[in-house]
Amino acid sequence: MQFTKLLRTKLNLVMRSPLSLLPQNTSPEPKILIAVSGGQDSICLAKLLQMQQAKFGWHLAIAHCDHRWREDSQANADHVARFAQDLGLDFILRTADIVPKSEASARHWRYEMLAEMAKKHDCGYVVTGHTRSDRVETCLYNLMRGSGADGLAALSWRRSLTDGIELVRPLLNVSRAETAGFCMENQIAIWEDSTNADLSYRRNRLRLETIPYLQANFNPQLEVAIAQTAELLQEDVRYLENQAQNFFQENITVVWNEPPRLQCELLREQPLALQRRIVRQFLGRYLKHQVNFEDVERFLNLLTVQNRSQSSPFTGQLVAMLEHPWIVLQSRLANNHDT
Numbered sequence: 209m210q211f212t213k214l215l216r217t218k219l220n221l222v223m224r225s226p227l228s229l230l231p232q233n234t235s236p237e238p239k240i241l242i243a244v245s246g247g248q249d250s251i252c253l254a255k256l257l258q259m260q261q262a263k264f265g266w267h268l269a270i271a272h273c274d275h276r277w278r279e280d281s282q283a284n285a286d287h288v289a290r291f292a293q294d295l296g297l298d299f300i301l302r303t304a305d306i307v308p309k310s311e312a313s314a315r316h317w318r319y320e321m322l323a324e325m326a327k328k329h330d331c332g333y334v335v336t337g338h339t340r341s342d343r344v345e346t347c348l349y350n351l352m353r354g355s356g357a358d359g360l361a362a363l364s365w366r367r368s369l370t371d372g373i374e375l376v377r378p379l380l381n382v383s384r385a386e387t388a389g390f391c392m393e394n395q396i397a398i399w400e401d402s403t404n405a406d407l408s409y410r411r412n413r414l415r416l417e418t419i420p421y422l423q424a425n426f427n428p429q430l431e432v433a434i435a436q437t438a439e440l441l442q443e444d445v446r447y448l449e450n451q452a453q454n455f456f457q458e459n460i461t462v463v464w465n466e467p468p469r470l471q472c473e474l475l476r477e478q479p480l481a482l483q484r485r486i487v488r489q490f491l492g493r494y495l496k497h498q499v500n501f502e503d504v505e506r507f508l509n510l511l512t513v514q515n516r517s518q519s520s521p522f523t524g525q526l527v528a529m530l531e532h533p534w535i536v537l538q539s540r541l542a543n544n545h546d547t
């Protein structure tokens with residue numbers, strides 16, 4: 209039982225134990241919803257948690273989301289239902305009314321359903337089977353998209369899913385090879401997603417071609433190295449985000465009322481790394497799309513211009529106007545200096 213022992217040890221480390229992210233032996237019994245796709249990672253997670261259920265006093269349930277985008281999706285859901293029954297755990301299923309059009313919309317729907325199921329069944333925690341391998345893929349993928357530290361700090365151990373419900377990923381230091389070894393060792397049948405081998409998906413090319421190439425030619429320990437980078441950046445990002453939040457709390461440099469405005473002088477005094485985060489948080493409240501690099505740089509350019517009526521338009525209806533000593537965010541219609 210080599211893999212079983214290894215993974216149990218990894219999850220119960222004395223220092224920084226992933227399981228310490230979950231409540232243990234509290235009263236009332238903590239309820240945890242395990243998101244299971246049927247693949248080796250979430251199957252491994254569910255079995256590992258079930259093995260320790262009595263020790264930590266958890267009430268566990270399994271949730272599956274059927275996106276209905278493959279012909280065999282019903283059989284996939286049935287597989288997970290049988291697995292839950294074998295483990296003696298409750299099974300909760302959500303089936304999509306409308307088949308999602310993209311990976312991103314499927315993921316969005318899935319997290320919405322997981323939050324809704326957790327709320328309905330009184331679970332304070334949702335756990336997913338994301339592994340170190342997922343983390344490395346996400347990190348590399350984001351690197352190629354030009355992402356900053358936030359994207360490279362891919363996948364957090366824990367974040368808020370919705371009000372009062374935490375999302376926890378206990379397998380972030382476990383590799384996919386280890387979850388596969390665990391499932392084999394424990395003779396658990398996993399559901400093979402037929403699209404996993406499809407190289408027309410960029411994510412699959414990264415997993416099946418790029419990462420093995422980098423491992424063979426650059427660093428056999430590539431996964432560990434990149435996961436370490438993500439881990440380090442995560443705390444850097446947290447620190448900088450807090451600093452940016454403090455800026456809003458400590459200085460009367462921002463007015464949130466209409467039209468919202470930021471004071472140029474105090475913003476200019478901050479290091480550029482912080483200026484960028486402050487502006488991103490500020491714009492994030494108002495722009496309809498996700499704030500991107502160009503939006504932030506366009507806003508910050510206003511700090512360097514002399515022309516009092518200079519403006520920077522954003523996609524959509526908003527424009528940032530230099531109105532000394534402020535940069536004001538207003539509707540394009542309200543401003544006739546549009547560039």
Ligand SMILES: Nc1ncnc2c1ncn2[C@@H]1O[C@H](COP(=O)(O)OP(=O)(O)OP(=O)(O)O)[C@@H](O)[C@H]1O
Nearest residue numbers: 243244245249250271272273274315335336337338
């Ligand atoms: N259909 C599903 N039903 C329930 N849980 C799921 C489903 N698909 C994925 N999950 C959960 O999400 C984890 C990650 O799955 P996967 O890597 O396929 O998702 P992803 O699309 O990359 O999502 P993410 O953006 O969260 O990384 C799984 O280990 C499992 O816990």
